[in-house]
Amino acid sequence: EVQLAQSGAEVKKPGESLKISCKGSGYTFANYWIGWVRQMPGKGLEWMGVIYPIDSDTRYSPSFQGQVTISVDKSISTAYLQWSSLKASDSAMYYCTRHSVDPRYCSSNCYMWYDPWGQGTLVTVSS
Amino acid sequence: QSVLPQPPSVSAAPGQRVTISCSGSSSNIGKNYVSWYQQLPGTAPKLLIYENNKRPSGIPDRFSGSKSGTSATLGITGLQTGDEADYYCGTWDSSLSAGVFGGGTKLTVL
Numbered sequence: 001e002v003q004l005a006q007s008g009a010e011v012k013k014p015g016e017s018l019k020i021s022c023k024g025s026g027y028t029f030a031n032y033w034i035g036w037v038r039q040m041p042g043k044g045l046e047w048m049g050v051i052y053p054i055d056s057d058t059r060y061s062p063s064f065q066g067q068v069t070i071s072v073d074k075s076i077s078t079a080y081l082q083w084s085s086l087k088a089s090d091s092a093m094y095y096c097t098r099h100s101v102d103p104r105y106c107s108s109n110c111y112m113w114y115d116p117w118g119q120g121t122l123v124t125v126s127s
Numbered sequence: 128q129s130v131l132p133q134p135p136s137v138s139a140a141p142g143q144r145v146t147i148s149c150s151g152s153s154s155n156i157g158k159n160y161v162s163w164y165q166q167l168p169g170t171a172p173k174l175l176i177y178e179n180n181k182r183p184s185g186i187p188d189r190f191s192g193s194k195s196g197t198s199a200t201l202g203i204t205g206l207q208t209g210d211e212a213d214y215y216c217g218t219w220d221s222s223l224s225a226g227v228f229g230g231g232t233k234l235t236v237l
Contacts (some may be wrong), residue, residue, distance in 0.1 A: 018204035037165065038173075044129060045164075045172065045215050047226030061225040063158070095171055099226075103219070106159065110219040112226065115174035 002026040004034075004096050004118035011124045012086050019082035020121045022096030029077035031052050033099040035114070036070060036081045038091045050099055051079060059103055086125045091119045129230035130155065131216055136183075138235040139206055145203040147232045149216030155227055157197040159219045163190075166213045166231075175214070176201065208236050 007021040022034065035050030049060035051072040060070070071080045079096055097114040104111060139145040151157060154175045163176040174183050176192035179199065191202040199216055214228040 009184070037228075044213075044231040045217070045228040047217075048227060050226075060225060062223060078162050095174075100177070106219045106224070107157045107221050110159035110221065111178055112159065112217075112219040113174060113177040114164070114172075114217065114226075115177070117173065119173040 002098070002116055004098065004116055006094075006118040006121045007095060009124070011126070013125070013127055014088055014125055016086050016088055016125075017082070017084050017094040018123065019080050020081045020094060020123070022081075022118050024079075025079045027098075028049075030074045033102060034072070034079045034095055035099055036068075036079075037095045037114075037117075038064075038092050038095060039095065039120075045095075048059075048094075050103060052102070053079070065090070086123075088125050088127075091123060091124055091125045093122050095120050130220065130227040131229035133214075133216060133219070133229040133232045136233045136235065138237055140237050141206050141208060142147060143206050144202065144204045144226065145206060145234065147214050147216075147234070148202075149199040149201070149229045151155070151197045151199070151218065151227075153197060154197055154222035155218045155220040158221050161192065161194050161199040162217045163192055163199075163201045166215065168188075168212070169178075171214065175226045203234070206236050210234060212235050 028052040036048040038046045048064045051058045096118040164172040166172045179194040180192045
């Protein structure tokens with residue numbers, strides 16, 4: 001079974017750093033782009049960015065560029081999302097999800113969909 | 128303000144049919160395929176429809192998707208109380224070079 005298992009909930013103070021993880025299993029991890037989606041409390045889904053495990057090619061949403069860093073360790077089938085200095089507004093649930101196609105070929109007729117999803121990591125930033 | 132507006136909520140009685148719309152533009156829905164996700168309370172989203180109208184294994188045929196121009200629609204027939212969830216459309220925006228989602232629609236089965 002294809003699965004994505006995320007790290008546990010985190011409680012941090014403003015200004016602290018954080019790195020959360022997402023481990024893939026049941027498929028060849030390196031062959032699929034894997035990305036992150038934010039869901040703030042009571043709000044909708046926001047696509048943050050995506051990374052290709054083979055060469056670490058990374059794409060960010062303009063809204064999240066410079067705010068977070070996405071990385072990967074293909075040797076342990078794990079993707080990461082990290083912050084260098086958290087803000088209260090970073091409090092949210094974060095999901096990782098496998099992307100269906102290579103976004104580099106999505107200029108048109110893009111067959112992009114997201115499956116599966118991790119269980120989510122709740123990040124709470126509070127003083 | 129979501130890139131892909133959806134109605135905030137819809138409701139219908141058990142057994143009835145409901146549709147959820149998703150509006151886009153020429154750079155996203157008008158150019159690329161649409162997917163739909165179901166998020167039951169307290170759980171992660173789950174793929175419901177992909178490539179506009181295809182259902183993953185295990186998704187009942189009560190769920191259907193369609194696309195016309197820069198809009199997409201999710202249809203659910205034979206509503207059940209277990210269908211109460213938030214539903215999101217998603218696609219790729221070729222101008223942003225980024226994924227985009229609708230704002231989500233909360234389905235209530237009365």
